[in-house]
Amino acid sequence: MKRYLLVFLLFGLAVQPAWAETVEHTLANGLKVIVKTDRRAPVVVSQIWYKAGSIDETTGTTGVAHATEHMMFKGTKKVPGAEFSRLIAAAGGRENAFTASDHTAYFQTLPVDKLGLAFRLEADRMAHLSLKASDFAKEIQVVMEERRMRTEDNPGAKLYEALMATAYEEHPYHNPVIGWMGDLKNMTVDDVRHWYHTWYAPDNATLVVVGDVEPKKVFALAQKYFGPIPAHKLPVRKAVAEPEQPGEKQVVVKAPAKLPEVLMAWKAPRLVDPVKDVDPYALEVLSGILDGNDSARLPRALVKEQQVAIDVGTDYDPVLRGPGTFLIEATPNQGKTVAEVEAAIQDQIKRIQDKGVDAQELARVKAQVIAGHVFQQDSLFYQAMRLGDWVTAGYRWQDIDRRLAGIKAVTAAQVQAAAKKYFVDDHLTIGTLDPQPLSKKQRYSNPTSLGGGNVR
């Protein structure tokens, strides 16, 4: 059986073994329920994905999607305070949530017989969140601490935030997911209330369940707990397009650090039609050719041969609700400048634009993608993540493996064409980290005693 599975994956046939069946059912109130069976362990993952992320926010209340996520753990009338988390933990489960530009998702991983508990609690807070002002006053402090930890005191994160704010001027990808500090300081519980009542509804959500379950029983359980929640009239989402970038942009961030860093962002396509699109898949392959493994072009040329950088990496994900971005990040080696690293990166791109890629490189990237498709079956959580992310970005769940087929079909000529089309200087934004000394004094010279309060 295992050998056949591999063969199916290699040839992209739409055949799934019995343990990996995916089925979908939409409740009358619009809640989409997707179940994937995986019988390897008596465990189930339940994730609910709301199509509401920072992309849906407006000026002045950035960060409200994420603040709402925090408040979702503050209780309902029936399940007050932190009772949600206590009940999941007592059942042996783990739970958490994450907010991103395109979505907010909540998840529980549990022994399989406890799935009903997760549904009961999740349905309750979809419709009956308390949202007390006193809870909000404390929780927004926690969110600000989170922003300090993740962004303010993290030079790389500050650079990324500044880069996106520069690359995108009109599209909401301009704003950081966690929100600007000023907006967090001004946020009120009413902002959260408005957000919650606008977007937390069954017809704006997808429930993804992966584990050792019977799909029919899961659908019945979903009907029992989520079925009674009425559908919402969702507001019209106004499409905001980022206008074509008229020229290269630059931004500099100063932060306490030793080494500079350069972050280059080109405007790139999102995946629109998983069946017919070519360019997003060609760019995914290009990302692999540049940085997919230790032998790939950028680490080989910049780190090993030229030794102009100590690290280099690419990032491109076309599964998005908004416009795509192709990122290359590098840390210059000591004694090398940001300009030298930029030039070395541009040189590698130009080589592909001029001479294309060779067949062996292409085959290598595809081999990695195909193996990766097998490896990702190992994690229940990741399988659910892929489905939730895919469906919430607007694609049909039935098309999820078209991405693998699309990548496998990419030709060398398509990679070269994509490199020429998208790596255009006018569509490039460059962010540079300008490292600042920590203080005028030597850092370790004088540890001070705690009670003194004489630091700085």
Place this chain on the structure above:
Amino acid sequence: MYADRLILLVLSFFVAANAWAGLDIQHWTTPQGARVYFVENHDLPMLDVSATFAAGSAYDNPDKEGLAGLTQGVMRMGAGDLNEQQIAEKLADVGARMGGVFSTEQAGYNLRTLSSPAERDKAIAVFSQVLTQPTFPEAVVEREKARSIAGLKEAETQPGYIGERAFMAAIYPGEPYGQPGDGTVASLGKLTRADLVGFYDGHYRAADMALAIMGDIDRAGAEKLAETIAAALPPGPAPAPLPPVAPLAKGSQQVLPHPASQSSIFIGQPGMTRDDPDYFPLLVGNYVLGGGGFDSRLMKEVRQKRGLSYSVSSYFMPMRQRGPFLIGLQTRRDATDEALKVVRDTLAKYLAEGPTEAELKQAKDHIVGGFPLRLDSNSKILGYLAMMDFYNLPPDWLDTYPKKVAAVTRAQVIQAMRARLKPADMATVVVGGQRGADATDE
């Protein structure tokens, strides 16, 4: 993406388990003395392998800090007749992934590959060569030294790194666990190729290898794989064990200046060993104190009641000798003193009164009930096999685990936590430090 609310990593240091009937762990020793832990499972067409040695930073000579890490890093950059480019290409050609393992105690590599013979055999051949025939090319050693030095200089500007290093040095003064794992700019600069070759020959020996194998291979195949690697490793006995950790004679406090908007706080002392007789009472006891996320007292007092921190937790990291016990948090600079007081009061109160019966039940319910979650993937099972192998735990360790957790009593928790945690002897490191509320961070 903002994974939220709590840092789950801390929980993963804890090994918890429950009645589990399905995991058939096979265990043997090769003629060369290598220990093998193996689970055969054909659900997915893939294979995971991990090979680790007692070759982490604790085994550095004090004047050659960073040698263990550099040795492990450069092993994959030239082996047998392959140069670094060929190693990377051969693995990528079959879609295999090889990752490094490096910590205070352990060093080695793991491999994930498709199990179809054509792919598997090529991947294992490269993996074996890296483990058994590293060549440490001179030019690569020099390049990686320079990269390590640059990376270290950068890390030394970041508050988390500064604090953790100072904390380990404070609780393990002059001891192997307290050595800076990444070395120092001065120590790295002096390392030579001969140092790396010598460290490899002395530490990567069959008699000390912990080999874990999980997935789609049969027993005969697993035995062959183990033999192939063990027979090609340097001969000789395993390195001498580390000396026991001395308890801290007295507490210490230091503030390391930093312009960050938050203070990063580290409080703790040497904690417990992997084979500690108090392992289970301390595991359960720490869940209630700071290991249990939103169930924990530290999270309730520091974050939920006062909004002082996004993340606050405590953990014991069990090691061959006493690994660290650490309470860690970050808070805005003007709340530093308040947060320190809340943490210390919470710890003192907990040590004085112990967990309530309800807290104890919650902790045990979570750890015991959540057992299946710990073993629901090949990669998690490999992690447990590798850990049990490295620490010489018996193959039935997972089977007996839930019973031992369930049997823990409140009195045992109180006794063990009081015996182990001495607030007056703890080291405190603060990076940043208290400053007035008028000095805002924007």
